[in-house]
Amino acid sequence: MPGLENKVAIVTGGTRGIGKAIAQALLEDGAQVMVASRHEVDVKGSVDLLKKKAGARINGIACDVRDYGQVQRLIEFTVKQFGGVDILVNNAAVGHFASVADISPEQWCQVIDTNLTAVFYCCHETIPHLKKRGGGYIINISSLAGKNPFKGGSAYNASKFGLNGFSEAIMQDLRYDNIRVSYVMPGSVNTRFGGHEEEVSNSWKLAPEDVARVVIDLLHHDPRCLPSCVEMRPSKPPKK
Numbered sequence: 442m443p444g445l446e447n448k449v450a451i452v453t454g455g456t457r458g459i460g461k462a463i464a465q466a467l468l469e470d471g472a473q474v475m476v477a478s479r480h481e482v483d484v485k486g487s488v489d490l491l492k493k494k495a496g497a498r499i500n501g502i503a504c505d506v507r508d509y510g511q512v513q514r515l516i517e518f519t520v521k522q523f524g525g526v527d528i529l530v531n532n533a534a535v536g537h538f539a540s541v542a543d544i545s546p547e548q549w550c551q552v553i554d555t556n557l558t559a560v561f562y563c564c565h566e567t568i569p570h571l572k573k574r575g576g577g578y579i580i581n582i583s584s585l586a587g588k589n590p591f592k593g594g595s596a597y598n599a600s601k602f603g604l605n606g607f608s609e610a611i612m613q614d615l616r617y618d619n620i621r622v623s624y625v626m627p628g629s630v631n632t633r634f635g636g637h638e639e640e641v642s643n644s645w646k647l648a649p650e651d652v653a654r655v656v657i658d659l660l661h662h663d664p665r666c667l668p669s670c671v672e673m674r675p676s677k678p679p680k681k
Contacts, residue, residue: 444471445660449523451475451515453506453563454533456487458632459582462649463530466657468495472528475519477504506533506559507551516566526570530656531560532582534600541595549596556600557607564611568620576619580656581608583624585672605670612669621667623659627652628674645675 450467454460455476467474468491476499478484484501491499500522504515519526535555537548560581571577586594587601605624612622631646655671662668 446471448527450528452530456483460532462653466653476501507554512562538593552596581624
């Protein structure tokens with residue numbers, strides 16, 4: 442199977458967890474990768490580590506995707522460094538979990554702005570560049586929380602339900618521009634998301650590499666068929 446040589450990918454939230462695994466998988470498949478994260482120190486650390494194997498095919502930039510101006514800078518920087526964009530992976534996400542009476546307006550906005558509005562920003566700025574390349578792929582990392590509401594999940598559920606609807610709509614907007622859109626809905630993943638540490642006791646959960654493998658598989662899928670939504674679950678969660 443041909444790799445992704447000469448393809449340029451952007452991965453938001455690309456310095457740890459699922460995003461880091463996706464960036465590594467893309468590099469292993471031959472792509473040029475731009476990782477973005479809010480913190481410069483995280484970006485530098487990840488890029489320095491990945492450069493040991495990938496060399497000039499990896500770069501990164503600090504970007505708070507909630508800020509439209511910073512998203513514009515991310516896309517401009519990527520085009521300047523690598524000559525264009527072919528793949529956008531919207532992975533950056535945050536979660537605050539509390540009763541709707543207890544979650545603060547600031548926390549609500551942080552979740553909605555990061556998990557939903559930022560995806561619009563990134564797509565809005567990237568799509569013209571995908572069209573210039575004759576097409577491309579947008580993959581949004583959602584969650585099973587985008588179809589399964591749970592107690593304390595008002596903000597997170599709303600953001601992921603919205604992301605799923607957004608993904609379905611832009612898929613229909615862009616399909617005849619040769620821009621493919623999919624969203625991936627993992628269940629429990631063994632990362633530090635939401636303040637939970639990676640632990641051996643959580644080994645039943647999905648690994649970040651499991652999600653990365655699905656992303657690579659989507660990118661290699663025959664163009665005649667679009668798996669627009671992929672749901673992922675741990676095979677054997679603890680029995681209740």
